[in-house]
Every structure is written in structure tokens, then in C-alpha cells.
Amino acid sequence: MQTNFTAELLATDRGQRANEILRSCVHCGFCNATCPTYQLTGDELDGPRGRIYLIRDLLEGVDDSTRSQMHLDRCLTCRACETTCPSGVAYGELAEIARNELGPSRRGIKGWMRLFIRWLVPDASRLRRMARLGKITRPFIPARLKQHIPQRIGKRVEANAQHTRKVLLLNGCAQQVATENTNKHLRDLLDQQGIGVEVASDEGCCGALDLHLGDESKALDRVRRNVDALSAHLDSCEAIISTASGCGVTLKDYGRLLAADSEYAEAAALVSAATLDVVEFVERAALDLRKRDDIDRVAWHAPCSLQHGMQITGSVERCLESAGYELVPIKDPHLCCGSAGSYSMLEPEMSDELGRRKVEALLQNDPEIIATANVGCQSHLGHRTGVPVVHWLELLV
Ligand code: SF4
Numbered sequence: 071m072q073t074n075f076t077a078e079l080l081a082t083d084r085g086q087r088a089n090e091i092l093r094s095c096v097h098c099g100f101c102n103a104t105c106p107t108y109q110l111t112g113d114e115l116d117g118p119r120g121r122i123y124l125i126r127d128l129l130e131g132v133d134d135s136t137r138s139q140m141h142l143d144r145c146l147t148c149r150a151c152e153t154t155c156p157s158g159v160a161y162g163e164l165a166e167i168a169r170n171e172l173g174p175s176r177r178g179i180k181g182w183m184r185l186f187i188r189w190l191v192p193d194a195s196r197l198r199r200m201a202r203l204g205k206i207t208r209p210f211i212p213a214r215l216k217q218h219i220p221q222r223i224g225k226r227v228e229a230n231a232q233h234t235r236k237v238l239l240l241n242g243c244a245q246q247v248a249t250e251n252t253n254k255h256l257r258d259l260l261d262q263q264g265i266g267v268e269v270a271s272d273e274g275c276c277g278a279l280d281l282h283l284g285d286e287s288k289a290l291d292r293v294r295r296n297v298d299a300l301s302a303h304l305d306s307c308e309a310i311i312s313t314a315s316g317c318g319v320t321l322k323d324y325g326r327l328l329a330a331d332s333e334y335a336e337a338a339a340l341v342s343a344a345t346l347d348v349v350e351f352v353e354r355a356a357l358d359l360r361k362r363d364d365i366d367r368v369a370w371h372a373p374c375s376l377q378h379g380m381q382i383t384g385s386v387e388r389c390l391e392s393a394g395y396e397l398v399p400i401k402d403p404h405l406c407c408g409s410a411g412s413y414s415m416l417e418p419e420m421s422d423e424l425g426r427r428k429v430e431a432l433l434q435n436d437p438e439i440i441a442t443a444n445v446g447c448q449s450h451l452g453h454r455t456g457v458p459v460v461h462w463l464e465l466l467v
């Protein structure tokens with residue numbers, strides 16, 4: 071794709087990188103075929119190719135930002151387009167540059183919602199207090215928001231460092247409140263196999279939320295804080311483990327995010343290199359995997375952050391099958407379920423429709439349970455079906 075950036079923009083790291091990414095796109099449109107939002111609206115500007123044109127125009131100053139804003143806000147950042155693209159266009163990184171250009175503010179109710187989400191979600195204590203309040207006042211809360219109140223409000227998982235072998239387990243922000251069983255279950259599984267767990271007391275939100283909502287500066291503050299908190303454990307732990315793929319994919323990116331920060335670049339790269347999604351650790355450590363007696367047929371939903379962000383495919387399936395589960399076939403497994411972090415609150419119509427289609431695909435072959443690997447997908451799918459939705463780790467005993 072041709073670009074016409076000003077010399078001023080090209081003199082910046084972000085301008086140079088955006089130019090490089092834009093020029094790698096040959097506008098073939100293959101990516102549109104796997105874009106969930108393009109499938110919903112059929113509008114070229116709701117597909118990756120159209121968004122790439124919009125981003126170019128935005129950065130060149132020839133687009134009115136309202137139009138870019140609308141179509142970029144509708145993008146899930148699922149990165150299915152990256153998996154499909156034959157030219158290796160780094161769409162996720164380009165979208166991040168464009169979102170930062172647009173900034174986090176929006177007009178009207180959406181603007182207030184964005185402020186509220188960014189205030190609430192990254193702070194686990196605040197989120198826990200709000201979830202408790204939500205449970206008490208549930209009958210008076212609009213149906214739209216009710217679905218975001220967890221059935222059970224979780225706590226942080228504490229360390230269990232009595233073994234010589236140890237890993238550093240991320241507690242995350244939303245995950246510890248909405249799906250605490252995941253990390254508890256992992257800690258018990260590892261304990262049985264002689265591996266202890268450390269936790270970083272001052273660990274916080276990974277920064278993904280602010281990054282996706284266009285506040286890179288705030289996101290990088292969170293990243294630096296985490297680099298300080300996690301680095302202190304690198305000598306005693308063999309890996310940093312994330313059981314929420316949405317956080318793991320961001321931690322693996324810390325090295326890139328802080329590459330230009332002379333004070334943090336090296337430490338951030340070390341944190342990224344030490345980070346593993348839990349399935350990578352399970353396979354690497356060759357853990358003994360046993361299935362539950364009460365369940366046989368499982369529908370597996372691969373989160374986008376796992377399959378497109380980290381490009382991990384087939385690993386969870388291998389683990390579950392080697393434990394003895396039967397995985398039922400799923401239509402369009404590459405498509406996002408519509409959760410996508412704060413997307414389900416900010417773009418409810420598209421999110422609901424994607425959720426409805428995903429549940430239909432998952433239930434088509436009568437599974438007894440649905441397994442996934444990210445807190446967002448688990449919660450989003452969980453209140454759309456009577457079939458239980460769990461983290462895949464919970465299927466191992
Ligand atoms: S598939 Fe890749 S090269 Fe083709 S239009 Fe999409 S992003 Fe551009």
C-alpha cells in the first residue's frame with residue numbers, strides 16, 4: 071500500500087512502524103474472509119482491509135476521525151486477520167498506533183462507559199467491592215449490565231512455595247474476581263506434581279485494557295509497574311504463568327512495548343521471555359494429565375488471544391485428548407465469541423450476536439461442557455447457555 075506520511079511523522083518511531091506495516095499490505099482482501107465484524111455488517115470499513123485504509127488516512131490527516139473512530143471501535147482486536155494475512159501484516163500493532171492517535175475519550179454515554187471501565191476493571195479490590203454491591207442491588211440493575219456480575223466473587227490466589235521447583239502465577243485483575251477457580255485449580259494440580267507457586271504481591275493489571283482503549287501512556291505505566299513486580303521473582307521461578315490468555319499475550323509483548331525505554335527495555339524483555347501461557351508450561355513440564363470421571367464430551371473454544379495473538383493452536387486439544395476427553399467438532403473455530411475485553415460492554419449489539427453464533431456452534435454436537443482459556447470468553451459464553459463453561463484446566467484432576 072502506498073503511503074504519504076509527513077517527514078515529521080516519519081521521524082517518530084510510531085510513524086516509521088506504522089509506515090512499515092501499511093506498506094506490507096498488498097490490499098488483497100483475504101483477511102476480510104475471517105473477520106467477524108465484516109461477516110456481521112458486510113461493510114468494507116468493518117473489515118481489516120478497510121480499517122487499514124482508514125488508519126492510513128487518519129495518520130496522513132486526510133480522514134475525519136469520527137469515521138475511523140466508529141469502525142476502529144467496532145474492531146474486536148481478535149487478530150484473526152493476522153492469522154489469515156499472507157503478507158504478515160501486523161494489524162494488531164497498527165490498530166494500537168491508530169487507537170493511541172484517536173485517544174481514549176469518546177462523546178456521550180460511550181465516553182462515560184469507557185472512563186468507568188478504565189477506572190473499575192484494572193483495580194481488583196475495587197472490582198470486587200463493585201461486584202458485591204452489584205449482587206445486592208441485582209434486581210434494580212439493567213439486564214445489559216447484570217450479565218457482567220459474577221455468580222461467585224473470587225479472591226487472590228495465595229502462594230504455595232513449599233517445593234523446590236516453582237512458577238510465578240499471575241493473579242490478574244478481572245480473573246481473580248470472576249473466575250478464581252482457575253488459578254486455585256492450577257495451584258493444586260502443580261502441588262500434586264511437586265511444583266510450587268509464587269505470587270507477586272504488587273502485581274497489577276497487565277495494561278491490555280488501557281492499550282485497547284487508546285491510552286498508551288497509562289498502559290505503559292501499568293507495564294512498568296508489573297515489570298518491577300515480576301522481575302523480582304525471576305531468579306526463583308522457572309516461568310511466569312498466565313492462565314488468562316488475554317493477559318498472557320500482553321505480557322509476552324512487554325519487551326516490544328518498552329523497547330524504546332532505556333531504563334526498562336532489558337527487564338521488560340526478560341519478563342516477556344519468561345512468560346508462558348499455562349498450556350505451554352503444562353506441555354513443557356510434561357505434567358501427568360488425568361480426566362474427571364463425570365464428563366466425556368467437551369467443546370473447546372480457543373480464545374483469540376491464544377490462537378491468533380500467541381499463535382498457540384492444538385496444544386489444549388492435545389492435553390485434553392491425552393487426558394481421555396472426546397473433543398466435539400466446532401464450526402468456525404477461528405471466530406471470536408464477541409467478548410474481547412471491554413468490547414462486550416461498549417459494542418453490545420455486535421458482541422451479543424457473535425456470542426449467540428459462537429454458542430450455537432459450540433453446542434451443535436451436544437457437548438457436556440464447554441472449555442476455554444480466558445476469563446472474558448468464559449464469562450461471556452457462560453451466561454448464554456445452560457451448559458457449564460469452565461477453564462480447560464478445571465477438567466484435569
Ligand atoms: S490479507 Fe494482509 S495484505 Fe491482504 S488486505 Fe488483508 S492485511 Fe492487507
Ligand code: SF4
Nearest residue numbers: 105145146148149151
Ligand atoms: S482484529 Fe478481528 S475484528 Fe479487527 S479487523 Fe482483524 S479480524 Fe476484524
